[in-house]
Amino acid sequence: MTNLIETYQLSKAYPHTTVVDRVNLHIPQGKIYGLLGRNGAGKTTLMKILLQLVKPTSGHFNLFNETPKKEHYRRIGSLIESPGFYDNLTAYENLHLLQCYQGNQDNQKIYEALKTVNLHHETKKVFSDYSLGMKQRLGIAAAIFHQPQLLILDEPTNGLDPIGISQIRSLLVKLCHENKMTILISSHILSEIEHIADIIGIIHHGRLIEEIPIDELKQKQRCYLSFDVNNPQHALEFLLQYEPTLHYRLEAQSFKLYGCKQRSDVYNRLLIENHIAVHQLRIEKEDLENYFSDLIGGNDIG
Amino acid sequence: MTLARFIFCEWLKLKRSKIVLFSAVSVCTTPFMLFIEALQTHFEHPEQSFTLADIYSNGLLYGMLLINMMIYVAITAYLFSREYTQRTLKTILPIPISRSSFLTSKFLVQFIWIMILMGITWMGIFLLFGLYHIMIGLDGFQITIAFVWLIKMLLGGIFMFITLSPFAYLSLKSKGIVVPVIVSAVIVMGNAALSNQDLGALYPWTGTYFIMMKKTLSTNYPIWLSLTIIILIAMIGFICTYTYFKKEDLK
Secondary structure (H helix, E strand, C coil): CCEEEEEEEEEEEECCEEEEEEECCEEECCCEEEEECCCCCCHHHHHHHHCCCCCCCEEEEEECCECCCHHHHCCEEEECCCCCCCCCCEHHHHHHHHHHHHCCCCHHHHHHHHHHCCCCCCCCCEHHHCCHHHHHHHHHHHHHCCCCCEEEEECCCCCCCHHHHHHHHHHHHHHHHHCCCEEEEEECCHHHHHCCCCEEEEEECCEEEEEEEHHHHHHCCCEEEEEEECCHHHHHHHHHHHCCCCEEEECCCEEEEECCHHHHHHHHHHHHHCCCCEEEEEEEECCHHHHHHHHCCCCCCC | CHHHHHHHHHHHHCCCCHHHHHHHHHCCHHHHHHHHHHHHHHHHCCCCCCEHHHHHHHHHHHHHHCHHHHHHHHHHHHHHHHHHHCCCHHHHCCCCCCHHHHHHHHHHHHHHHHHHHHHHHHHHHHHHHHHHHHHCCCECCCHHHHHHHHHHHHHHHHHHHHHCHHHHHHHHHHCCCHHHHHHHHHHHHHHHHHCCCHHHHHCHHHHHHHHHCCCHHHCCCCHHHHHHHHHHHHHHHHHHHHHHHHHCCCC
């Protein structure tokens, strides 16, 4: 499969910090690529490099299988962080202005894009009077109104209500499947992209630490035994005496044991025989959020 | 063709901008001040006479050194910094457009805007002193004289445009309107202090006025030195603006 974006050891360093660190990104044509990382992980800078808003310190990248050229950017739509438009202009006027810069004149395209994001009725209101959600929707309209082949969206659902988020998700899936658009979307919330992305790239401290198809990622979800007991610390210590190599996670009212679901009866019996009451024993699958936080080793606030 | 399109885009951006009306009204301050001053002189010292050329000469002084100078800095700062304050560069630059052409279109709009405002100042003087001429009478009130001064004022506008280039750089660098406006206040203070001094010929923002009014000849400094300083300041401003904007990483 052809990659629409490929980066090679792409880095961006400022005097005291490296924001993007030797990133090798592969974004296949016709797929939704979710770039996942905590706040400050380097997602926005990476996207800005791809859009030539920031110059890389080292490394390079290809767009549409070639060295980036001006023509390639005509086939890209983008939204970086919060949308930037002229406060004194309406949605239509802002898009008309962008069209002028592109050298095009097609009112129908503007109308269709505004209709897609449900802003076509706002004919009088200027951008400064828009709510956060409306601004974000206009940003998405600006990214798609020239029908690009590649969309680069940095946290596009910021500021949207749950219905708006769901609508944008559906729109992106539709654009990808029906219009064969390739989409690079970033987020710091896994649940926001795990339902739409075909591939997830996890970035942390500027480094791309994993690039994995979502199906493969789901297969990695580990099973575990969850024990609800009165004193999980004590119960766990007891089991560790019996089997010191156990993989576990201790929580407030329970503990989890990984990779041993076939031995649930053994551990349950051991606890009960030693007068440790087990209120509940469940076999569960780890969610992707846990996988993500384990991968970036993060319990600290991001 | 691209540049013409970009200039059109710059004009589109000014739709509903209050600064357009505000700048047009503000440059009328010069004609009003001159009108009131003329009325006051007429009633307090009726023996003193002045001509339309004297009025335009004073108008050029107020315009180039004081009032219009501050207004032009404000519009320069607005034109160049609004892309940062409204965070529009990340929407426009990936279109893609040439950063140099984008900046050139801004300079050209700034130039046209300055010329229009100079024209408004000229027209304001002509209309108000036309009224004065009807009410009281004014020596040398002739359209031919007024047109001679229109050309002088437009030339003054060109000089002002080139010496405003450092303010474009300051607007980009500070990403706002505050720093250039503060610096302009300092420059205007300098203008006020040096407008009657020989040293004014070497101060770029009064030097332009001295050249326009042929005052440089009466100072101890050669005109080429004054011109060199003005061109140097303009070049530094333009080069810094283009270099900074072309190399800048958008944060």
